[in-house]
Amino acid sequence: MEKTLRKYFALFALPALICFALAFFIPMVWGFILSFCEFTTITDASFVGLQNYIRAFTVDNYFTQAFWFTLGFTIVTVITINILAFALALVLTKNVPGTNAFRTIFFMPNLIGGIVLGWIWQVVLNGVLASFEQTLLSDAKYGFWGLVILMNWQNIGYMMVIYIAAIQNIPADMLEAASIDGADGKTTLFRITIPSVMPSITICMFLTLTNGFKLYDQNLALTNGAPNHQTEMLALNIFNTFYSRVGFEGVGQAKAVMFTILVAAIALIQLVATRSREVEN
Amino acid sequence: MAMVGKKYTKWIIFAILVVVAAFIVFPILVVVMNSFKANLxxxxxxxxxxxxSQSFVGTANYTNGIDRISFFSAFGYSLWITVASVIFIxxxxxxxxxxxTRVKGKVTNIIYYLLVFSMxxxxxxxxFTMSKFSNMIHLDNPIGIxxxxxxFGCGMSTFMFSGFIKSIPIALEEAAMIDGATPVRTFFSVVLPMLKSTAITIAILETMWVWNDYLMPYLVIGTEYRTIPVAIQYLRGGYGSVDMGAMMAMLVLAMIPVIIFYLFCQKYIIKGVLAGAVKG
Incomplete structure (x- = not known):
């Protein structure tokens, strides 16, 4: 069968591969090369070595600032989203009345797109801040916590669904044995529930981690980096470097390469973390 | 006594859940409410x-917003791009x-890892390069996109399909081919039917991605053809202040199809999310 099928490369594999090459592979290789060049359109490039990479940090400090902002934002959201989602999942697996309705409601924000979400929260947060005579843009800390609230609102339901499935998979006899042995709620939680759902915790940690680092749409719609680039995250900073300053395309591309390495590194660590856990089990 | 205590905890938990649910629904209600109010x-x-009576403007925000961003054409582009992309993916x-998965070799191995890498x-x-390149080769229209x-969807989707194909026995396909079926026939009448549940999962995940995607349609076709997210962000305009009334109304219209889709396909969506999370 393999021999016959092999001849059908053009029919089965080629159509998707052409799309893949046009949309991803060629632009990626090209982009990588251009990160070492100076250019304004993609065909008039001249080689400048590492200059773009150096300029990414020296021409202004927005990129470094965006990195720290993104890192802080990601750390806070990874912790809050996972704790809240896990707590909700614990509660919703305890036969509380209306479990299904709650689950439906909690998950819903996840389907709404980032741009729409950003504008929704802009109105709500500006409404709240108005009673203190402030707006979202009057201080970077409002933008920061606004984004944190928005991200929690959007992601808690998603992670909760993953945790619920994991908790429901814990064998009932294990929990029963624990209660016969006289384990209280706290012991059961830390000795049985949490260790049993550890793989899901790893998955959710990395999902929230990459979601945080790659955030763009919500950032654009909520604050667009204001005031003065202080709430600009990495993805938005890269976009602005490309498109709002002429002559900085190379710097934007160099930043994009560094961003890719950062995100890929997180993914690799995740791969190693999940693999080693699989071996343990 | 212990029973009474337990019952109380249950209602306290219930009350907390109601508060959380209110926190989730509240922003959406605020937007709906404001969509009927004058800008001021x-x-x-x-x-x-x-x-x-002072602030109520009826459906003025809706008619105004629909006009300004041509909402229905944006809806049409979003729908066409999402449906066509998902079917082709x-x-x-x-x-x-x-x-x-079935043809083993160096080339197919390299392809597989490139696809995983793209994820x-x-x-x-x-x-940047993709939007300029797609402009050069004339993919910057609602069909080319x-x-x-x-x-772009290739990576995750191929990864999930091949994960499933690896788990199904090759014997069925071999039997069909020995009986004289061509690979095309074998694929469409033997393999494809077995992929149904994986296909639903992938369809859900890709639909959520394409429908809500902002940057790609903005960069590639945004000046001429606006999808819903692009149209909404377009309301912000260049400088000046945003027409918040029209914005609220358009946010409501943008959410309605998503919520309808969710209520009808909830079961598949949650299943899809679970499968996607575990594999991705």
Whole structure:
């Protein structure tokens, strides 16, 4: 069968591969090369070595600032989203009345797109801040916590669904044995529930981690980096470097390469973390 | 006594859940409420006041917003791009996945790892070159962008399909081929029917992605053809202040199809999310 099928490369594999090459592979290789060049359109490039990479940090400090902002934002959201989602999942697996309705409601924000979400929260947060005579843009800390609230609102339901499935998979006899042995709620939680759902915790940690680092749409719609680039995250900073300053395309591309390495590194660590856990089990 | 205590905890938990649910629903209600108010009454603390005889403007925000961003054409583009992309992603990547899983070799191995690699590369890496390149080769229209979506959706979708194909026995396919079926016939009448549940999962995940995607349609076709997210962001305009009334109304219209889709396909969506999370 393999021999016959092999001849059908053009029919089965080629159509998707052409799309893949046009949309991803060629632009990626090209982009990588251009990160070492100076250019304004993609065909008039001249080689400048590492200059773009150096300029990414020296021409202004927005990129470094965006990195720290993104890192802080990601750390806070990874912790809050996972704790809240896990707590909700614990509660919703305890036969509380209306479990299904709650689950439906909690998950819903996840389907709404980032741009729409950003504008929704802009109105709500500006409404709240108005009673203190402030707006979202009057201080970077409002933008920061606004984004944190928005991200929690959007992601808690998603992670909760993953945790619920994991908790429901814990064998009932294990929990029963624990209660016969006289384990209280706290012991059961830390000795049985949490260790049993550890793989899901790893998955959710990395999902929230990459979601945080790659955030763009919500950032654009909520604050667009204001005031003065202080709430600009990495993805938005890269976009602005490309498109709002002429002559900085190379710097934007160099930043994009560094961003890719950062995100890929997180993914690799995740791969190693999940693999080693699989071996343990 | 213990029973009474337990019962109380249950109601306390219930009350907390109601509060959380209110927190989830509240922003959406605020937007719906404000979509019927005049601009002046949306800003500042007025945002949380119900429309009254002074602020109520009926459906003016809706007609105004629909006009300004041509909402229905945006809806049409979003719908066309999402449906066409998802159909082509499903068809082309299931074929690719079958080929690279069943034909072992260096080339198919390299293809597989390239596809996996593409899943972790953020869009910003290819954003600039891809939008210029697609402009050069004339993919910057509502039909060409389908090619780009297939290319970008390829990674995850092929990965998930081939994960499933690996788990099904090859014997059925071999039997069909020995009986004289061509690979095309074998694929469509033996393999494809078995992929149904994986295909639903992938369809859900890709639909959520394409429908809500902002940057790619903005960069590639945004000046001429606006999808819903692009149209909404377009309301912000260049400088000046945003017409918040029209914005609220358009946010409501943008959410309605999503919520309807969710209520009808909830079961599949949650299943899809679970499968996607475990594999991705």
């Amino acid at each position: 009454f949306i800003s500042s603390t007025g945002a949380f006041q119900l429309p009254n 499903l068809l082309l990547t299931s074929m690719l996945a079958w080929y690279i 972790i590369v953020p869009f910003q890496m290819v954003m 389908i090619v780009l979506y297939v290319g």
